[in-house]
Amino acid sequence: MAAAESEDRQNYVKGKGKAKPPELATETTPLLQVEAGSSRSSGDDELDLESSTTARRQLWSKLIFVFLFTLSLCLVIFLAFVLLAYSYAARLSDVSPEDLLENGLVFEGPDRVDVLNATDGGLWINLEARVGIDAGSIIGVNSDGDEGTLRDVWKSAGRLGIRLLGTVSANLSTVYVYSSRHVLLGTVSSPPISLPITTNPPYDASWLTPISVPLFVRPTNSSSDLVRFVSDSWRHGAASVQVFVSSVEAWGGKPDARGWRSKLSFDFKHLEMQMSLPLPPIPGLPTPGSNTPLPSFSQIVSLQAFDIVSTPEQVTLNARASVINPAPSTFDMTVPTLPFIVSIPGTQHTPVSVASVHTQPFNLTHPNVTLFMSGNVLPLASDATEALSLFATRYLTLQRNPISIACPLFPSLVVDTEFPSPDTKPKLLRNVTIRNMKIKPTSAGGGFSASGEVFTRLVLPKGMNFMMDVKRVLPDVIVFDGEVPDLPPLPMIQGNVPSRLPSPIPPRAFGHIRPEDWLDAVSVYDGSDGEGSTFLVTASIEDVPMEVLPGRQKEFSNFVSKVIFSPEGALAGLQGTADVGVNIVGLPFHDGTGKEAELELVGLPFQGNVRIGKKGLLFGFP
CATH class of the missing domain: 1.20.5 (Single alpha-helices involved in coiled-coils or other helix-helix interfaces)
Known part of the structure; x- marks a missing residue:
């Protein structure tokens, strides 16, 4: 009993002390002791597993x-x-379409327009401009500095999304452009357009992005509507138009985008917008506005030089014109070769097409654009001679000369205008005289007749270098005692009609000579002499009646006295008009008989002198 208690006490003391590591089992280790050690290791493993x-x-x-x-x-x-x-x-x-156009879209220009091609009644042009879309303003995410924290976060997220989106693309249906009178002026079509978007743009235009867009422009077929629009714009000082688009499809990214950006798409219907572009002052023209009428064609286009050359096959035309450039100095434009047909009024109020011309490619220059043109005279019908003759006569006498210009690419678009006349009236007939002039009384008594050879130098205006043959002339002459006084030219007399005498009859005028019919003429080419082609023309007159003007018998008697009693004879002044019938070499028309048709230049004024001696008076005294 005491031994057991002693052992328990020892174990108790050992329990309070530091545990000793278990001894390894050996051959001499009691079996019970080994089993006890094995039992303790298994319990530790279970604890470790539970902990894991x-x-x-x-x-x-x-x-x-x-x-x-x-x-x-x-x-x-x-x-x-x-x-x-x-x-x-x-x-x-x-967001309404109006808000998008008025507040979001910013457009500057156009800066340049290149005409690429003209076809199918319209023009393919390439337009360069500067454009941008203030998307932050459209959805209200631009910074203003007065918002709260959450509002700022919301706006910042919106601006980040706009920056990630970058661009939007739009596919517009046909754009219709109307005048302020609701008259269609034309249509515009284009492929899908890519437009940059941004937020917080500066107040100037530095943020705008240059773009280049091909457009197909088809103007209206009504020339009168276009002319009226231009005239109204000039009177009001601004070009006002209304633009209508039936539908616009817009999506994020480039036109060919396929990613997440393209999923953001919108459709707008029935977009309308009014635009008014002020017309700036144009040097050389009246200031637009204040009901100022539109300048005439001659004020805008001036013919600087032209050259008409004939060959046996055709008559070719070359010209250089100066056109006032109404575009601002920042605007550039290139135009390729364009064909035109020029027509003149016919006798039956039907236009007669007379020339086919085309312009050389040109760029806009300031203040004027120099335009070069070339072409040829078209084949003419036999009944076109009268219309062409009247046109030439009007040009030479500085009269109004209406023409119409059409482009074959736009058959229905015709512009009526006036062909510019020369600055001064050309003096075609020079050095006019009657060689070997003789005056004698007629057998009927009381009258006189004149004979001789009419001579003149026919000098065409500068640039008219074609060859021609003067076939006939019809002079209408007033004869003066001495030099012709400083008087205005006589009125134009139409061919084959009774002569009209000037009223009142000029001082010292005493005689009037006018053949009853055309005189056969002969012409010889005499070079150009720094001007147009020059020809020496002669025509014989034989016993052509010479009328003593009413109340001028005294002046006639004084002239006869000078002829008889002066050793040098007497100087007679000649003033009048002449009709000239010519054949132009290479002019492509005939009168239907196989003969070349003639042009008549009517009412050409002239002035000259002739000295008559004693041998020129044949009174037939026995």
């Missing part, structure tokens, strides 16, 4: 927590983006 399971459970709990937290956060962020996108979409859905 608990740790794994704690790790899974943490992972699940992190996953759920991350998922929740993503859902919150996604919902936030959805709410932001919904708010921006709601803003965009409330």
Whole structure:
């Protein structure tokens, strides 16, 4: 009993002390002791396994927590983006086309227009301009500095989205352009257009992006509507138009975008916009506005030089004109070769096409544009001679000469205008005289007749270098005692009609000579002499009646006295008009009989002298 208590006490003391490591079992170790040691190791393993399971459970709990937290956060962020996108979409859905055009779209230019091609009744042009869309203003995300924190975050997210989007593309239906009178002026078509978008743009135009857009422009077929629009614009000092587009499809990104940007798309219907472009003052023209009428064609276009040359096959035309450039100095434009048909009024109020010309390619220059043209005379019908003769006569006598200009590419578009006349009236007939002139009384008594050879130098205006053959002339002459006084030219007398004498009869005029019919003429080419072609023309007159003007018998008697008693004879002044019938070499028309048709130049004024001696008076005294 005492021994047992002593052993228990020892064990008790050992329990309070530091545990000793178990001794390794040996061959001498008692079996009970080994079994006891084995029992203790198995319990420790179970404790370790339980601890490991608990740790794994704690790790899974943490992972699940992190996953759920991350998922929740993503859902919150996604919902936030959805709410932001919904708010921006709601803003965009409330944007009207008028707001988009007036507040969002900013356009400067055009800076340059290149005409690429003319076909199918319209023009393909390439337009260069500067453009930008203030998307921040449209959806209201531009910075203003007066918003709260959440508002600033909302706007910042919107500006970030706009920057990521970068550009938008638009596909417009046909654009219709009307005048302020609601008259269609033309249509414009284009492929899809890419436009840059931005936020917080500066107040100047430095943020605008240059673009280059091909456009197909088809003007109206009504020339009168275009002329009226130009005239109204000039009177009001501004070109006012209304633009209508039935539909516009817009989407994010480039025209060929396929990513997330293209998913953002919008459709606008029935867009209308009014535009008014003030007309700047143009040097050399009246200031537009204040009901100022539109300048005439001759004020805008001046013919600087032309050259008409004939060959046996055709008559070719070359010209240089100066056109006032109404565009601002910042605007550039290139125009390729364009064909035109020039017509003149016919006798039956039907236009007669007389020339086919084309312009050389040109660029806009300031203040004027130099335009070079070339072409040829078209084949003419036999009944065109009268119309062409009247045109030539009007040109030479500085009369109004209406013409019409049409482009074969736009058959229905015809512009009526006037062909510019020369600055001064050309003096075609020079050095007019009657060689070997003889005056004698007629057998009927009381009258006189004249004979001789009419001579003149026919000098065409500068630039008319064609060859021609003068076939006949019809002079109408007033004869003066001495030099012709300083008088205005006689009125134009139409061929084959009774002569009209000037009223009152000029001083010292005493005689009137006019053949009853055309006189056959012969012409010889005499070079150009620094002007147009020059020809020496002669025509014989034989016993042509010479009328003593009413009340001028005294002047006639004084003239006869000078002829008889003066050793040098007497100087007679000649003033009048002449009709000239000519054949122009290479002019492509005939009269239907195989003979070349003649042009008649009517009422050409002239002035000259002739000295008559004693041998020129044949009174027939026995």
